[in-house]
Each structure stands twice: as C-alpha cells, then as structure tokens.
Amino acid sequence: MAQIIDGKKISQEIKDELREKVASLKEEGKEAALAVIQVGNDPASGVYVGNKKKACAYIGIRSLSYELPEETTEEELLALIEKLNGDASVNGILVQLPLPSHIDEDKVIRTISPKKDVDGFHPENVGKLVIGEPGFVSCTPAGIIQLLKRSGIEIAGKNCVVIGRSNIVGKPMALLMLRENATVTIAHSRTQDLKEVCKRADILIVAIGKPRFITADYVKEGAVVIDVGIHRNENNKLCGDVAYDEVMPHTSAITPVPGGVGPMTIAMLMNNCVESMLMY
Numbered sequence: 530m531a532q533i534i535d536g537k538k539i540s541q542e543i544k545d546e547l548r549e550k551v552a553s554l555k556e557e558g559k560e561a562a563l564a565v566i567q568v569g570n571d572p573a574s575g576v577y578v579g580n581k582k583k584a585c586a587y588i589g590i591r592s593l594s595y596e597l598p599e600e601t602t603e604e605e606l607l608a609l610i611e612k613l614n615g616d617a618s619v620n621g622i623l624v625q626l627p628l629p630s631h632i633d634e635d636k637v638i639r640t641i642s643p644k645k646d647v648d649g650f651h652p653e654n655v656g657k658l659v660i661g662e663p664g665f666v667s668c669t670p671a672g673i674i675q676l677l678k679r680s681g682i683e684i685a686g687k688n689c690v691v692i693g694r695s696n697i698v699g700k701p702m703a704l705l706m707l708r709e710n711a712t713v714t715i716a717h718s719r720t721q722d723l724k725e726v727c728k729r730a731d732i733l734i735v736a737i738g739k740p741r742f743i744t745a746d747y748v749k750e751g752a753v754v755i756d757v758g759i760h761r762n763e764n765n766k767l768c769g770d771v772a773y774d775e776v777m778p779h780t781s782a783i784t785p786v787p788g789g790v791g792p793m794t795i796a797m798l799m800n801n802c803v804e805s806m807l808m809y
C-alpha cells in the first residue's frame with residue numbers, strides 16, 4: 530500500500546511550530562514582518578498573495594501589503610524595494626511573480642537584499658546553496674525536503690531523478706537532494722530516453738509542467754514519487770504532472786495534487802521569514 534504524503538497536515542505542523550516560535554520571540558520583544566508586493570491585478574497572483582497574508586496572520590508575522598498598479602515603472606518598484614531593504618523592521622521582501630512585461634524580473638530579484646530574500650531567488654542565496662552555506666532556499670524545493678523527512682523517507686544514498694531544471698524548482702531541488710546525500714540525476718526537455726532514466730529513480734521528483742505526463746511506465750516499482758505540477762484539467766479539477774491514479778499503486782509513497790507539495794510552499798516562506806529575523 531502506498532503511503533499518501535499529506536502535505537496539508539505536514540504544512541500545518543510547520544505553521545504551528547512557527548506560531549509557537551513567533552509567540553516566544555514576541556515575548557522577547559522581537560516581531561517578524563514580511564513585505565508583500567504585487568504589481569497589477571492578475572487574479573492568480575491575487576489569490577497567492579492573499580494566501581501568504583493569511584498565513585502571516587495565523588503565525589503572527591506582521592504583513593505589509595503593497596498593491597501597485599499595472600503601470601508602475603521599474604524605477605518606482607526598485608525604489609520601493611530599496612526603501613524596504615533599508616527598513617530594519619522588515620525581515621522579508623516578497624515580490625509576487627510574474628511581473629508586467631515592462632519590468633525586468635531579474636533586476637528586481639537582484640535588487641532585493643539577499644538578507645531579506647525570503648523566496649531564495651537572489652544569486653547570492655543560490656550561490657550559497659551550491660557551496661553548502663546557510664542562506665535562503667527556494668520555498669517549493671525546501672518544502673519537498675521537509676515532506677520527505679517528516680514522512681520518514683530515507684534520502685541518503687538513494688537514486689533521485691529530478692525532472693525539470695528551472696531556477697525556482699528543478700535546479701535548487703537537485704542541489705538540496707545532493708546536500709542530503711542522494712545520487713542525483715537532472716532530466717529535462719533534451720534528455721534522451723526519459724522513461725529509462727526515470728525507471729532508475731528510488732525517488733522521482735517531477736517538475737515538468739505538463740499535466741499527467743508521468744504514467745506508470747516511467748516509475749520503478751516501489752519508488753517514492755513527488756509531484757510538483759499544478760494544472761486544471763478539462764473539468765476544472767486540479768491535477769499534477771503525474772497520472773496519480775495509475776502511478777500510485779506502483780509507489781511506496783506519493784504526493785497527491787492538491788494536498789501534496791502545494792501547501793508546503795507557503796509554510797516554507799513563513800519559515801524563511803522567521804529565519805531571517807533570527808539570522809540577521
């Protein structure tokens with residue numbers, strides 16, 4: 530019987546632990562604050578930003594909300610970030626992506642102080658991940674490590690295949706699994722014989738961005754399968770990159786969509802915000 534990895538439950542555990550930590554820090558007079566910046570009114574971004582603010586309220590992190598109009602210039606956005614960089618009462622700065630096309634996302638990411646980069650996207654934090662120094666790690670991959678560890682899944686020495694090489698998910702995921710002593714393979718759009726590569730995986734992490742792409746013939750019997758993908762199918766129901774119903778019986782553990790990886794991202798963002806206050 531496959532173990533269904535319950536991301537909702539594990540993310541709640543993490544949020545409750547953080548809530549306790551934040552309450553005891555408040556007794557010492559320390560309060561964490563996260564600045565959340567949204568440019569334009571993309572409805573999906575609005576939902577993500579709303580969920581982040583809700584999580585802040587639950588944990589006891591003060592959230593500062595900046596809802597800027599679509600026509601905000603790059604200079605105006607960079608000036609706001611610089612102001613928040615210099616504000617000692619702000620521990621984390623989050624700019625909701627994607628940004629309108631007239632704003633250079635890379636420039637925005639590089640302008641956020643690495644000490645307040647709770648998304649873990651700044652090149653300095655990415656570099657720290659590569660050389661194994663403490664720093665902020667991208668939230669979705671960091672959440673997957675928590676899912677594996679808190680579900681009692683051994684990582685060291687295991688063959689791990691990560692499908693996808695994006696800067697936000699695939700690459701940091703592979704580096705984190707390496708840090709945990711897995712033997713890591715990164716597969717991507719130019720990988721030859723993807724099925725054969727995936728079949729070697731004891732732990733298969735799928736961040737391919739294609740609905741139900743990974744079917745049972747990609748999966749070794751008894752493997753652990755982590756599905757990062759989020760899509761809406763033709764019936765408007767959420768599904769992942771993995772054909773869950775057919776793959777699940779062949780696994781020893783698997784994450785569902787929804788309720789697997791998704792809820793972990795915000796929990797780890799909150800964790801980074803509290804860490805920021807403790808580290809800097």
Ligand code: NAD
Nearest residue numbers: 669693694695698717718736737738757758759790791794
């Ligand atoms: P992306 O599109 O940037 O990257 C997809 C990767 O898949 C690319 O590196 C590409 O090389 C690889 N790929 C594409 N087609 C392939 C093929 N046929 N064979 C092998 N590799 C192939 O996507 P992303 O930002 O990394 O996100 C991946 C998925 O995860 C998306 O569905 C996204 O919505 C989801 N996501 C979920 C969360 C969460 O919180 N759960 C967070 C971020 C992303």
